[in-house]
Amino acid sequence: MQRRDFFKLSAMAGLAAALTPAARAFTIPDPAQKAVLKISAQEGVVPGNNLKEKFDFMEANGIVGFEPGGGGLGGRVEELKKAMEGRKIKVSAICAGFKGVPMSKDKAIREEAVESIKEIMTAAGALGSTGVIAVPAFNNQNGLENKEGREVMVKDVLPRLGEHAVKVGTRLILEPLNRGEAFFLRQVADAASICRDVNHPGVALMGDFWHMTWEETSDFAAFVAGAKWLWHVHIASRKQRRMPGEDGEADNYVDGFRGLKAIGYQQYISFECGSTGPREKTIPAACDLIREQWAQA
Amino acid sequence: MQRRDFFKLSAMAGLAAALTPAARAFTIPDPAQKAVLKISAQEGVVPGNNLKEKFDFMEANGIVGFEPGGGGLGGRVEELKKAMEGRKIKVSAICAGFKGVPMSKDKAIREEAVESIKEIMTAAGALGSTGVIAVPAFNNQNGLENKEGREVMVKDVLPRLGEHAVKVGTRLILEPLNRGEAFFLRQVADAASICRDVNHPGVALMGDFWHMTWEETSDFAAFVAGAKWLWHVHIASRKQRRMPGEDGEADNYVDGFRGLKAIGYQQYISFECGSTGPREKTIPAACDLIREQWAQA
Numbered sequence: 036m037q038r039r040d041f042f043k044l045s046a047m048a049g050l051a052a053a054l055t056p057a058a059r060a061f062t063i064p065d066p067a068q069k070a071v072l073k074i075s076a077q078e079g080v081v082p083g084n085n086l087k088e089k090f091d092f093m094e095a096n097g098i099v100g101f102e103p104g105g106g107g108l109g110g111r112v113e114e115l116k117k118a119m120e121g122r123k124i125k126v127s128a129i130c131a132g133f134k135g136v137p138m139s140k141d142k143a144i145r146e147e148a149v150e151s152i153k154e155i156m157t158a159a160g161a162l163g164s165t166g167v168i169a170v171p172a173f174n175n176q177n178g179l180e181n182k183e184g185r186e187v188m189v190k191d192v193l194p195r196l197g198e199h200a201v202k203v204g205t206r207l208i209l210e211p212l213n214r215g216e217a218f219f220l221r222q223v224a225d226a227a228s229i230c231r232d233v234n235h236p237g238v239a240l241m242g243d244f245w246h247m248t249w250e251e252t253s254d255f256a257a258f259v260a261g262a263k264w265l266w267h268v269h270i271a272s273r274k275q276r277r278m279p280g281e282d283g284e285a286d287n288y289v290d291g292f293r294g295l296k297a298i299g300y301q302q303y304i305s306f307e308c309g310s311t312g313p314r315e316k317t318i319p320a321a322c323d324l325i326r327e328q329w330a331q332a
Numbered sequence: 333m334q335r336r337d338f339f340k341l342s343a344m345a346g347l348a349a350a351l352t353p354a355a356r357a358f359t360i361p362d363p364a365q366k367a368v369l370k371i372s373a374q375e376g377v378v379p380g381n382n383l384k385e386k387f388d389f390m391e392a393n394g395i396v397g398f399e400p401g402g403g404g405l406g407g408r409v410e411e412l413k414k415a416m417e418g419r420k421i422k423v424s425a426i427c428a429g430f431k432g433v434p435m436s437k438d439k440a441i442r443e444e445a446v447e448s449i450k451e452i453m454t455a456a457g458a459l460g461s462t463g464v465i466a467v468p469a470f471n472n473q474n475g476l477e478n479k480e481g482r483e484v485m486v487k488d489v490l491p492r493l494g495e496h497a498v499k500v501g502t503r504l505i506l507e508p509l510n511r512g513e514a515f516f517l518r519q520v521a522d523a524a525s526i527c528r529d530v531n532h533p534g535v536a537l538m539g540d541f542w543h544m545t546w547e548e549t550s551d552f553a554a555f556v557a558g559a560k561w562l563w564h565v566h567i568a569s570r571k572q573r574r575m576p577g578e579d580g581e582a583d584n585y586v587d588g589f590r591g592l593k594a595i596g597y598q599q600y601i602s603f604e605c606g607s608t609g610p611r612e613k614t615i616p617a618a619c620d621l622i623r624e625q626w627a628q629a
Contacts (some may be wrong), residue, residue, distance in 0.1 A: 060359035060360065060361060060362055061359065061362050061593065062357040062359050062360075063357065063594070064357060066358065097365075122450050180478070181477070181479075181517045182478075220477065220523065222521050224519050224522075224548070224549065224554070225522065227517060227549040228518075228519065228548070228549060230549075231549050250525060252528050252559065253521075253524075253553075256550075256557035257557070259550050260548070260557070261549075262549065264549075272571050290430070297358050
């Protein structure tokens with residue numbers, strides 16, 4: 036009986052020890068589904084002279100998402116489809132590449148953007164892409180002032196883009212940038228507020244850790260605010276926009292990853308960054324860092 | 333021994349049952365200190381013909397914070413101090429009441445605001461108030477455009493106000509409003525970004541559940557983004573800005589309270605709202621609702 040008592044006490048102590056951290060930490064409701072980690076990379080980031088070489092490298096490093104630019108995408112659909120055949124790689128988001136400015140002061144330039152984005156969306160839909168990334172207006176693009184710009188985006192530009200997106204099976208992904216690049220839209224929570232107001236299944240948003248470094252006080256809170264509209268994430272080192280890890284201790288994404296886990300994020304985290312290189316080493320190291328910090332989150 | 337075994341097994345089962353929900357829910361790090369619930373009310377909200385009657389009512393209902401307006405506060409310091417003697421009531425924040433417009437296009441009107449707010453701050457400090465609430469510019473106040481306005485606030489107006497605030501023992505509390513009242517500052521995360529940039533111990537922010545209803549996609553995320561700068565909260569019903577509970581099911585603050593608990597909030601939640609009355613009944617009912625939802629959060 037002494038031995039049995041000992042085991043029971045050990046079991047109790049073990050149970051208490053195992054559960055104490057969880058019981059002591061602050062709890063919030065579980066997401067509807069468990070988040071998944073899917074690493075993606077922009078086309079220009081991946082080493083290789085052609086798609087085959089790039090995809091081989093990606094597969095060897097567990098990178099499952101491919102983010103091409105939107106420029107000329109319509110003419111690349113078949114090439115990309117063929118290159119992905121039999122691979123574990125899918126197209127994640129499409130990075131901009133359109134003509135015009137969605138939030139320009141000039142209506143004709145806004146319309147040019149709408150038509151150009153629609154064209155890219157059609158190709159994006161054919162490729163099964165999660166969405167086309169767009170910035171309403173960069174600081175140097177003669178955009179509308181914030182208040183009027185928001186109204187034009189919410190009431191006119193975004194619903195029309197969303198409509199086409201849904202028709203071709205993809206979506207528009209609004210990207211907040213840092214103030215140095217685009218003052219209008221700087222925070223994920225603001226993009227979320229826009230998406231809520233637009234209230235269209237074809238209009239979503241993303242977060243970019245690079246810009247978030249300067250604009251968000253909490254990566255965790257930013258992603259939780261983005262929640263159901265958060266459809267893409269960009270990642271880079273946090274001082275020089277290189278590969279995660281190249282800025283040492285600054286490259287901490289745990290708080291943000293915790294936010295992604297809290298909302299049950301199902302989409303991609305995609306490299307948009309340079310590298311001091313060689314990329315054959317810095318990219319696998321960045322993937323390891325992301326996986327480690329994801330596990331910690 | 334059987335009896336002892338039974339108790340041990342019960343203890344184990346009880347421990348497992350007690351800890352399972354926590355272990356299953358999503359966990360985030362504990363705040364540095366446990367949040368406290370301190371209910372406050374604006375002077376005009378509390379029934380009573382004088383401070384004695386108002387304070388008696390507040391104490392009877394466990395309302396521990398008193399939020400007067402800033403207009404003429406300097407002349408009321410002694411009266412307020414005397415009325416609070418021997419009471420459990422403290423002055424929470426001071427609600428605006430200043431002249432001028434901090435983010436006016438007109439520098440003279442900005443300076444008028446700075447001087448007026450400083451004067452109120454001096455009285456606020458004498459009363460031990462947590463801070464003076466200010467809106468940079470209402471929509472109809474001829475404020476600077478967003479980009480220039482932010483720069484003027486961050487680089488000029490706010491540091492000077494913060495400096496005086498610290499000198500007299502209080503702080504400035506920036507209040508985001510809904511877009512119908514003030515487009516410039518609508519989200520708690522944006523106010524937090526401003527506070528981070530100003531980086532002055534005398535400059536803080538608040539959240540108002542009324543405005544947050546229209547501008548935030550997540551009350552929880554908003555407060556987490558506000559974190560260490562969050563120094564006051566206003567509360568009202570979520571459809572008509574009356575006493576919490578007067579709009580029925582819409583008056584849910586649990587997600588926001590969870591955010592306050594997540595950051596270990598130590599400051600006041602203050603009634604800024606009307607009531608269909610009678611207030612002698614709607615205020616105690618609102619206090620009960622807040623306490624219940626706080627416990628749920």
